[in-house]
Amino acid sequence: xxxxxxxxxxEDHERVVRAxxxxxGFTSSEAEQAVRLATAATQHGIRTHNAIKxxxxxxxxxxxxxxCVPGANIEKxxxxxxxxxxxxxxxxxxxxxxxxxxxxxxxxxxKHGSGTVSVDNAFHYLWGGGYVMEAAKKGFIAVTxxxxxxxxxxxxxxxxxxxxxxxxSWGFPTTDAVGFPVVIDWATSVIAxxxxxxxxREGKQLPPHAAVDKDGNATTDPNAAVSLVxxxxxxxxxxxxxxxxxxxxxxxxxxxxxxRQPIKGEKQTCNFFFQVIHxxxxxxGDFAKNRTQLENVKVVIEDILGHGNDSCLLPGQLEAxxxxxSEVAGGLLFSAAEIDALNEIGREANVDxxxxxxxxxxxxx
Numbered sequence: 001x002x003x004x005x006x007x008x009x010x011e012d013h014e015r016v017v018r019a020x021x022x023x024x025g026f027t028s029s030e031a032e033q034a035v036r037l038a039t040a041a042t043q044h045g046i047r048t049h050n051a052i053k054x055x056x057x058x059x060x061x062x063x064x065x066x067x068c069v070p071g072a073n074i075e076k077x078x079x080x081x082x083x084x085x086x087x088x089x090x091x092x093x094x095x096x097x098x099x100x101x102x103x104x105x106x107x108x109x110x111k112h113g114s115g116t117v118s119v120d121n122a123f124h125y126l127w128g129g130g131y132v133m134e135a136a137k138k139g140f141i142a143v144t145x146x147x148x149x150x151x152x153x154x155x156x157x158x159x160x161x162x163x164x165x166x167x168x169s170w171g172f173p174t175t176d177a178v179g180f181p182v183v184i185d186w187a188t189s190v191i192a193x194x195x196x197x198x199x200x201r202e203g204k205q206l207p208p209h210a211a212v213d214k215d216g217n218a219t220t221d222p223n224a225a226v227s228l229v230x231x232x233x234x235x236x237x238x239x240x241x242x243x244x245x246x247x248x249x250x251x252x253x254x255x256x257x258x259x260r261q262p263i264k265g266e267k268q269t270c271n272f273f274f275q276v277i278h279x280x281x282x283x284x285g286d287f288a289k290n291r292t293q294l295e296n297v298k299v300v301i302e303d304i305l306g307h308g309n310d311s312c313l314l315p316g317q318l319e320a321x322x323x324x325x326s327e328v329a330g331g332l333l334f335s336a337a338e339i340d341a342l343n344e345i346g347r348e349a350n351v352d353x354x355x356x357x358x359x360x361x362x363x364x365x
Contacts, residue, residue: 002363005333008342010039012354013332016342017051019349024063025070026093033096040130042332045322048194049127052341054095056197057124061149067268068093068123074100083112086250087119091269094125098272102131102142105276109140113281119272120251124149129185131274132171133316136181141277142171147247147270151255153189153228156237159216161227162256165189166243171316173279177298183316188240189228196222201337247271322364329362 014035021031038051062068072092079086085104089097101117108115125131128144135142148164155163165187172182190210199206199222211225212218219225230236244255253267262268279293287296305312326333334342336356343353 002365003335004361004363005329005335006339006356007329007331007360007362008334008339008354009331013042013051013342014039016346016349016351016354017054019351020051020055020345021093023349024058026063027071030070030093030096033099034093036099037095037126037130039332040133041127042334043323043326044130044133044319045326045333046127046129046319047198047338048192050338051345052338053194053197054126055345057126057149062123067091067149083108083114084116084118087117089119089122089269089272091121091123094123094270094272097122098125098128098131098144098274101272101274102135102144102276105142105274106135106138106140109276109278109281114275114277116276117272117274118246118250119274121267121269122146122272124270125272127185128167128169129171129183129316129319132169132185133181133183133319134171135276136171136173136183137175139173139279140171141173141279141282142275144169144272144274145243145246146272147243147252147255147258149270150193150258150260152193152226153230153240154212154216155241156230156234163188163230163237163240163244164255164258165192165228166240167192168239168243172297174297174301176294178301178314180320181316182301182314183319185315186231188230188236188243190231190236191228193228196225196228201341202335243273246273325362325364329360331360333362333364 017035017038018031021034038054041050063070069091072090074092075088075090077086077088097119101119105115105117125146131144132142145168148166151164152161153163153165154161167187169185174182206220206222208220209218210229212227213224214226230240250271252271257263257266258268283293339354339356346353
């Protein structure tokens with residue numbers, strides 16, 4: 001089933017997003033980092049974590065209510081480890097912290113073979129896949145996970161939401177092998193809450209067994225959904241739990257009070273974990289038939305997708321395909337409802353609206 005999109009110039013999109021963050025008191029550097037992720041997400045068809053979602057998060061949990069502090073400065077905690085850093089983000093804008101963290105991990109991986117940055121007192125960084133994809137494009141293996149802004153996922157076998165959607169993101173430098181970075185990026189719930197909000201805008205129903213209403217009953221109505229369900233039952237639950245335990249080691253507090261009524265002495269902020277590995281640091285040098293590391297990666301992927309599995313997709317392939325469509329179209333692709341949402345953001349920031357009249361349209365299968 002095809003969907004019609006309007007082609008919006010990168011400049012128009014970034015004009016609106018930049019103005020929105022500057023209006024909220026963020027620095028020009030922070031606004032540019034937010035713009036950078038919002039554009040990357042839209043280019044790759046990540047409609048659940050675009051600028052609309054970013055501003056919505058800031059409205060609910062961010063600068064308006066003290067959950068995110070414009071202009072905050074990161075404090076780097078003293079560490080005895082050369083390839084590991086711990087940062088206190090001081091509630092700085094999550095996208096700005098995340099871009100800096102992935103860049104620092106790359107620097108350490110180039111020197112030490114791997115680099116790790118853990119972040120305490122953070123505000124959500126939106127699309128984790130964007131950060132690991134950037135590292136993968138530069139030739140590195142990268143992973144990030146984070147805790148979410150809100151506990152909205154019911155643990156397997158439970159009835160009360162005590163987990164975040166808690167995404168995991170991996171990026172692999174496979175462009176030379178398959179034409180694009182393999183990027184494995186998922187929320188640990190069946191769907192992300194951003195998907196619920198997208199379906200609300202689009203007037204679509206949720207997939208079955210993805211969400212529950214206020215009484216804990218399964219629902220496909222995005223307007224009735226208040227909590228989400230882990231994917232794969234105990235498997236998604238286990239992955240979400242991993243994020244919470246890693247966060248607990250970093251400094252994270254009770255997940256059920258994030259962005260809710262504060263409890264004296266408890267913290268309400270998110271936590272990030274980033275790690276980047278140089279592929280050379282993993283190599284045994286003992287590849288079959290004297291293949292190089294790159295050749296070995298290529299034949300392994302070909303073997304997985306062979307044997308009648310030719311129609312299978314690699315993670316990151318849909319995003320790469322959408323990015324190519326965006327490039328051919330000459331701009332960013334938005335639905336009518338998304339342009340309306342962007343224009344609402346623009347009006348709040350006192351900038352000119354994006355006029356749908358005269359914009360080119362494309363249909364995407």
